[in-house]
Amino acid sequence: MIDAARRSAGPASNTADSPIKRLTTGKRELDEILGGGIPENSINVIMGAPGSGKTTLAEEFVFANANDVKRPVLYLTTLSEPLDKVIRYLQQSGFFDLSKMGGAVQYEALGSELSANGIGALLPRLKSAIKTMSPKIIVIDSFKAIHDLAKSTQEMRLMLHEVAGLFAAYSTTVFLVGEYRHEDIATYPEFAVADGIIELARNASGARDERYLRVFKLRGSSYRQGFHAFEITKNGLQVYPRLVSPVEAASYKRDDNRTPSGVPGLDAMLKGGLWTGSATLLAGPTGAGKTTMGIQFILEGLRRGERCMLVNFQENPTQLGHQMDLIGGALDDDARQRLELLYYSSVELSIDKIVVSIFNALRRSSIRRVVIDALGDLAGAASDSARMHDYLYALVQHFAVMGVSSLLTLETDPPVLASAETHGRLSHMTDNIIFLEIREKEKVVGRTLRIAKARGIAHDLQSRELLIDDRGLRVVETRR
């Protein structure tokens, strides 16, 4: 009977060793941040300023988990917004499902009862809901507003003690939504009983707003720390988990193969080409040939049957495609299918979205070469340089682990990433550094290429002349 009962109760319910069952937030990225989702039967606080996306997050969670009319999701509004208004806006969301309303999703208003009878009305109302509806999820929005009705802190604490006891006794997952501020965490008792705390924040960054989600606490679960960027879309929160270095980074093994650069003469300077999986910083002033070299690097990969990705912030895919056709001739259909062109306007987007999108594209397909043109544009999308360097470092580590050879271009005149510290950090995180320079000699302007660093390669130290023609760049006078 014990075994039978254990089986019927599910393996996660009855043994300490079993993983905690989790409920999806409705978004894979947020589930990843939360270590797999919200732990079942937990009490969670969703906090943030007005307009930060709290209700949207809660509602998305509601509809993602509403699949059983016998165990519905109960959404209780209190004193913050009228129920009709909440439902009116809810219907604009892509995740809204009319067929679930009144069945697997139940919306009810608590405002009148609380106004008439005080905060003491909450406990009997919740007990009654549990006994009559068996809700598997309960959302109270706004829970913070209930504080305004309490006659004293003591009354609120006692009420919350009872409510928390009820939630602990019954199998239900709870969300307390509120416009809490940071200082409330130390003083409001709901933070002490909460198993999980999720904060949504919005910061002004130049002409745009940057939104961040942060998990403060998640009892019994690991979670991804730090600020995760997100956008509010018609389909709810689009979260971009903060990119962190891969766990394998310390022990990864570099591929023993070389990756030809696609620039005639350069591979000879590198004694056969760049190491596969290495990251190369290609630095130089405007007009030195960085973008052209990036395109040649990609075209070489395509010629070899590899999947390649070109990330660009200034030229849209049509313009880029035209440039590639000029250098390499028109690509055939097979090559076009293996080429992923990502174009982002760094004016509009956050670095989080760009970097995470690059990473997701890498995970989707077996890309072997990546060009990011240019790091200066990426820096323009970052509100602080430390964040950009953390992201770049993590991205380069992922490239190495995945065996992706990368070329990162950097504008040096004017120096977009000016400080010596910045250059130092970029130098450390890349395996190879190639400088392209423009020199004037006897009123003749010419281009040169110099390899400043190539890890694990006894490379040519000389500065070599570069020629550009309609086939792209090539190094001349290369010694063998």
Added chain:
Amino acid sequence: MLELAKLSGKGKAIILAVDRDPHILELEAHFLHQAGYSVGFEKDGNGALEQARKVMPDIIITEILVPTMDGLALCRQLKADPRTRDIAILVFSILAAGDRAREAGADAFLLKPLAEHKLVGTVQQLLEARSARIEKRTHKENAR
């Protein structure tokens, strides 16, 4: 407890719930009443043992962490006594201690929090198993 004594013999299965948490007792009572059972409460182990001997419930649902005598000790005492060994015992605890409950002689184990379909389903299974066991024994005794 008076309610149990009055109802015993009226055809409804009798359940004794033992827990220190009033919310658990209230919810257990509600869902088990709704499922057609008579329910009585005790908040500690000694009181539960006394009531069990007096009322002879069909099932005892007990938390392990209860005052005066823990739920596992209660289980051992009831299973060691020929008068009370047929009372089915469901250990319903916040401790993930299914193995310890089995060692103590419990017939079933459920981990908190309370999910009514699991609770009522387990109670039904326990009652069926108990009836079959008693019937089998009676049949054997009559055959002699």
